[in-house]
Amino acid sequence: MSSRIPLPYSPKVLELFRNPRNLGPLEDADVVEMAGSPACGDMIKLYLKIAHMEDGDYIEKASFESYGCAANIAAASIMTELIIGKRLEDAWRISWKDVSNELGGLPPIKYHCSILAVGALKRGIRSYYRRLGIQPGWLPKDLTIEEKQVIEEEKLMERYYRSMASLDANQG
């Protein structure tokens, strides 16, 4: 096996792993966003139902699907709990650290699980407004740390498989 590391998960992680809240696809979702990939070992699909109100766009419903470790499932689940009922503007301000804290603190090697969850959220919010052709003032043009990290993780695997493919080609 590869080099091991102790993972003292909080009971909250185990609880949400066992009984995830807001699990499964949302039929009437306005936003469906993915982050991660099977090759990375973790992948989150996030569903959002948006409601337009006078004072902003609200997340009326949120749900998720997750391929990944217990922390990944728990992070996605708790994040949906955190964002339901929030304006997109306020949901945008949630950081990976907030998600980790809500889980009682993830082990550092699992920080990427909350980064992936928040990365999927921010990606989703961004694509929602892009589709509408709107650029709200509070939405920064530059990618956030979570979005950058997610891209980094996805690219790492692409690079790996490209280099393997070129090795194969050379051998053939």
Place this chain on the structure above:
Amino acid sequence: MSGRVRELLRFHGNPPKEVYYDIENSGFVPKEVIDVMLPYFNSIGYGHPAITHKPGWEALEAIYEAKEALARTIGNVDPEEIIFTHSGTESNNLAILGYALRNRARRGKIVVSSIEHLSVVFPAQHASELLGFKAVLVPVDDNGLIDPEVFKAYVDRETVLVSIQLVNHEIGTIQRLRELVDIAKDVNPDIVFHTDAADAYGWVQVDVKKLNVDMMTISSHKIHGPRGVGALYVRSGIELESPLKGQLSVERLWPGVENIPLIAGFKKAVEITFNGFDSRIDYVRRLRDKLIKGITSTVPHTLVNGPLNEYRVANNANISFLFVEGEALTIELSLNGIYVSSGSACSSRVLEPSHVLLAIGRKHEEAHGSILFKLTRYHKEEDVDYTLEVLPKAVERLRAVSPWKP
């Protein structure tokens, strides 16, 4: 620190039925072994084996008895050729780094396979980075076997040390070791050949003379002995320099005080292992076959990792469950009392999946879903039945959660 784990365990609770398959990483010690160990903590042999008093001589006797017992099982070698360390990892380090340190003026090439245990791969790389050796990894085929023709291309006049496992610890491949030894010794009879037999010991014949190897690693916990003790066979005439420095005792290559209770327990585990060798292997193989067959026939989208023929050791089952991540599956199974490990990246320190699974050509996503089961004589038919009842549900639940679908 401990409070958090205590909470985790309280939440986990004690499942009504428990089946332990993670012999790869550690295992329970049977009572008959513990009973042999206990007196050495406070009744006899608690002295230092190299001091001139009765408790010391009692300790010395225990060490010699254990060396004799081990020596008999690997081809009646001279017991002096057995060195006790504190783990298989230490034995592998002593073999590779001990050789490299002793021969650092000479240098040369160290050849290891790409599916070796990390306690072989890392010391070989270390010798390469720090001591001027050149470490090379020999590739394996889809079953984890080294092609002799490929091996020939890797072993040359520059080669000084080769380390190839007899049985792989993850996928159970039984290597055609004697053939590889002959190839190496044909190139140069002075090449030192080490084999990590931690997963072979007790499961295939490990006669060092028949295999013609110069060094061999054995680990206690893999045969239900206590953790914290291992052995290295070093053929008389092979010179090593210990990477560990300190006061020597019985072992001239491993300083520090020998741990007599563990050594005595190791000896007992050896005796149990070699008592009814063939019938135990037949029994375990039957259970293992039932487990693999049961899983692959009831759970869709699985891949068996490693050979499915006579090259697979009797106790090993390694299966990838596609569309499921392995760490999540180990936890789901643990909550149901089934204890296994995974080659997934998520349970790893560097977030890389098992190098063994990648080396046999598994894709990352296939390695992430891998689960390793090791069966022993302590498993019962009902344990396998219970596993076959729980496992399909566990996989199904996690697949239902996953956005990655068939």
